[in-house]
Amino acid sequence: MKILILSDIHANRVALETVLKDAGKVDKVWCLGDVVGYGPEPNECIEILRNMNLLCLAGNHDWAVLDKLDLDDFNPDARHAALWTREVLSPANFNWLIKLPERVPIQMDEITLIHGSPQHPIWEYVATPAVACVNFDYFETPICFIGHTHVPVIYRYHTENDTVSTELVPENEHFAFGPERMMINPGSVGQPRDGDPRSAYAIFDTDSMRLVHRRVDYDIARTQAKMHMAGLPERLIVRLSHGW
Ligand code: ZN
Numbered sequence: 001m002k003i004l005i006l007s008d009i010h011a012n013r014v015a016l017e018t019v020l021k022d023a024g025k026v027d028k029v030w031c032l033g034d035v036v037g038y039g040p041e042p043n044e045c046i047e048i049l050r051n052m053n054l055l056c057l058a059g060n061h062d063w064a065v066l067d068k069l070d071l072d073d074f075n076p077d078a079r080h081a082a083l084w085t086r087e088v089l090s091p092a093n094f095n096w097l098i099k100l101p102e103r104v105p106i107q108m109d110e111i112t113l114i115h116g117s118p119q120h121p122i123w124e125y126v127a128t129p130a131v132a133c134v135n136f137d138y139f140e141t142p143i144c145f146i147g148h149t150h151v152p153v154i155y156r157y158h159t160e161n162d163t164v165s166t167e168l169v170p171e172n173e174h175f176a177f178g179p180e181r182m183m184i185n186p187g188s189v190g191q192p193r194d195g196d197p198r199s200a201y202a203i204f205d206t207d208s209m210r211l212v213h214r215r216v217d218y219d220i221a222r223t224q225a226k227m228h229m230a231g232l233p234e235r236l237i238v239r240l241s242h243g244w
Pocket of ligand 1: 008010034059061148149150
């Protein structure tokens with residue numbers, strides 16, 4: 001089975017559509033949360049996802065829009081975007097968003113899906129090997145896919161000395177899962193933050209247990225023009241050009 005893994009779409013429809021076209025035909029889609037927030041087309045993104053064979057998690061920006069998280073924890077730009085999203089979201093899409101779960105263990109494929117971290121699924125950033133190391137105790141499957149940091153990375157757990165090593169996710173190569181347990185972040189579709197503005201995603205083949213990580217150029221200027229029209233903060237518009 002071919003599974004498309006998306007994370008942190010952030011209401012960037014142009015990026016989402018570009019990724020879906022690049023990925024081609026897949027059997028299922030897994031989305032690791034933050035469908036909305038920051039970007040200009042939350043309704044359109046949700047409507048695309050609603051028509052798919054999809055497993056989707058809640059992220060912190062989804063919860064902020066739903067008023068399930070304190071907006072004071074957000075910086076002013078993120079808060080502005082969350083409040084704007086809350087205003088424009090249709091009731092049907094609000095109801096879809098509110099039903100998203102925090103965690104999905106998929107025992108059949110020996111995978112756990114999480115937005116933030118296994119310990120704190122909504123808000124913790126797994127951004128260092130030390131944080132990753134603690135979190136290997138909070139899920140049971142060999143592999144856990146995470147999002148939230150918008151940075152593609154692999155954390156590999158070494159049982160013999162209780163340490164974690166970090167690797168970049170190879171681009172366009174078939175990456176085979178090793179004997180070690182791993183946490184893998186496929187990067188962000190709608191707001192990459194690793195200095196590369198291209199959309200990031202992964203395709204997971206459950207038959208061969210291999211992963212392909214892809215980066216794809218999308219029409220950033222088109223998304224930025226929509227953000228201008230929506231009156232979203234300038235800093236959020238500019239950062240898309242830099243992937244930061
Ligand atoms: Zn995010």
